[in-house]
Amino acid sequence: MSCLTGGGRATYKLDLEIIKSPSNSWTSQSSSPSSTLSESSNSPIAISNRKPRTPRKRPNQTYNEAAALLSTAYPKIFNTKHLTKPCKFTKPHYPFSYESSELVVPYQIVENSGFLLHPPLLEKPNCPIEQRLMSSCDKPCQSPGEIDSKGSSSLDVCDEFQEDFDAESILDEEIEESVNIDSIMGKLNVESELLKETNFSFSYSNSSHHHNFGTCYGFPIGLGFENGCHQYDFGMRNGVRPLRNVDDGDWWRYPSVNVIDITPKFKPPVEKKKKKVEKLVELRGSEPSSTKDNSIIKRTNKDNSSQSIKEEVDVPKPKSALLLKLNYDTVLNAWSDKESPFSDDMPGSEAAGNDVQARLAQIDLFSENGGMREASVLRYKEKRRTRLFSKKIRYQVRKVNADRRPRMKGRFVKSPNSPERELG
DNA sequence: TTTACTGGTGTGAATTACAGCGGTA
DNA sequence: GTACCGCTGTAATTCACACCAGTAA
Numbered sequence: 001m002s003c004l005t006g007g008g009r010a011t012y013k014l015d016l017e018i019i020k021s022p023s024n025s026w027t028s029q030s031s032s033p034s035s036t037l038s039e040s041s042n043s044p045i046a047i048s049n050r051k052p053r054t055p056r057k058r059p060n061q062t063y064n065e066a067a068a069l070l071s072t073a074y075p076k077i078f079n080t081k082h083l084t085k086p087c088k089f090t091k092p093h094y095p096f097s098y099e100s101s102e103l104v105v106p107y108q109i110v111e112n113s114g115f116l117l118h119p120p121l122l123e124k125p126n127c128p129i130e131q132r133l134m135s136s137c138d139k140p141c142q143s144p145g146e147i148d149s150k151g152s153s154s155l156d157v158c159d160e161f162q163e164d165f166d167a168e169s170i171l172d173e174e175i176e177e178s179v180n181i182d183s184i185m186g187k188l189n190v191e192s193e194l195l196k197e198t199n200f201s202f203s204y205s206n207s208s209h210h211h212n213f214g215t216c217y218g219f220p221i222g223l224g225f226e227n228g229c230h231q232y233d234f235g236m237r238n239g240v241r242p243l244r245n246v247d248d249g250d251w252w253r254y255p256s257v258n259v260i261d262i263t264p265k266f267k268p269p270v271e272k273k274k275k276k277v278e279k280l281v282e283l284r285g286s287e288p289s290s291t292k293d294n295s296i297i298k299r300t301n302k303d304n305s306s307q308s309i310k311e312e313v314d315v316p317k318p319k320s321a322l323l324l325k326l327n328y329d330t331v332l333n334a335w336s337d338k339e340s341p342f343s344d345d346m347p348g349s350e351a352a353g354n355d356v357q358a359r360l361a362q363i364d365l366f367s368e369n370g371g372m373r374e375a376s377v378l379r380y381k382e383k384r385r386t387r388l389f390s391k392k393i394r395y396q397v398r399k400v401n402a403d404r405r406p407r408m409k410g411r412f413v414k415s416p417n418s419p420e421r422e423l424g
Numbered sequence: 425t426t427t428a429c430t431g432g433t434g435t436g437a438a439t440t441a442c443a444g445c446g447g448t449a
Numbered sequence: 450g451t452a453c454c455g456c457t458g459t460a461a462t463t464c465a466c467a468c469c470a471g472t473a474a
Contacts, residue, residue: 391431393429393430394428394429394430395428395429395430397430398428398429398430399429399430399431400430401429401430402429402430402431402432403430403431405430405431407431407432407433408433409432409433409434410431410432410433410434411432411433411434412430412431412432
């Protein structure tokens, strides 16, 4: 290596290029077509008819360009000063993977979108459900890095990820927070009209909006659980999800239930052709009965009250007896006197952190009001508050010495004041 | 006397993005 | 002829780790 360094940096690089290229083959200095020439076997002068490859964009370049474009077009909304270095893309998780039991609902984009979720942008969308569905349905290939807020608000997630991203911690978070009952308790304002022919169209209506949506993965919704006068429908993970019966204030920040875990798994179709044939048959033969055969639950909520009127055309009866029974009133009562676990001030809050132990001591773990859960949440918060991601320096003096030590290409070299040199 | 530790850089493995190609409808 | 899809190969990028000398433990 040292013998190649004669002519300075440029020569050094050129020599390396020549060495790395196959012998007797002339490679152009442009980076792209080398493979084309090398493929042309023996002839040293091989002319390729292939169209030269277009310059490749760097990863995240498209993202950055889009961000710049958006900031140019809408400087008030997309502020480039919040544009942080995008995180490395992770493998997209496929929401309907049948083996997956992950508790993620991919409707929020966190990674690589720091500026997109920055507080100025977090305005209430005009069309709530559309917003959700667009992130889940209209993007068949999940944007990498999409994660679910899973128990924390959008703002929390945003801050969390801007501060530090730790998959293990997220896993811990999900485990420790366990089942998100709170999201299950949401009361629905969803009116779903399903299954016209083979398409599932989701519709939603409240006092001011009514939206229809097209096919979304083609999964029927209507699976739910009953409790007293309520019947709860579970939207599919990428479809319509339960909405809280709250005022329009923060509904879009709330987490949702992962329906995959409570939905009977069924196998994907084996053959596309067969499916198409069945589809045609169904279209031709069973149009009148399609609305009867499929579960359709109409739910209207005109007065926005908790007692939503239910028009049940045909009660869904899941074949498998996987039905979640939830004592809604009891859960509500249990949580009524507790503040939301997601509304705390996170890392910076020293007072809250110092208070954790005291609060833990006061919690009756075996009370019927969920003391175990509160303790678990507090432990988790304390753990998250005190976790370290940076390198821990155990000996500060060694750091000082290392900083003073001379280096050559990052490696320590003998200092001019070393005893050996003095002796020599 | 031995060993662990300290930080910046180089390097190879791993990962990701994407153009190009062939097959099919 | 065209569009779509899946596969393959390559370039670009990220990541983890070794390396080095001096010194405290």
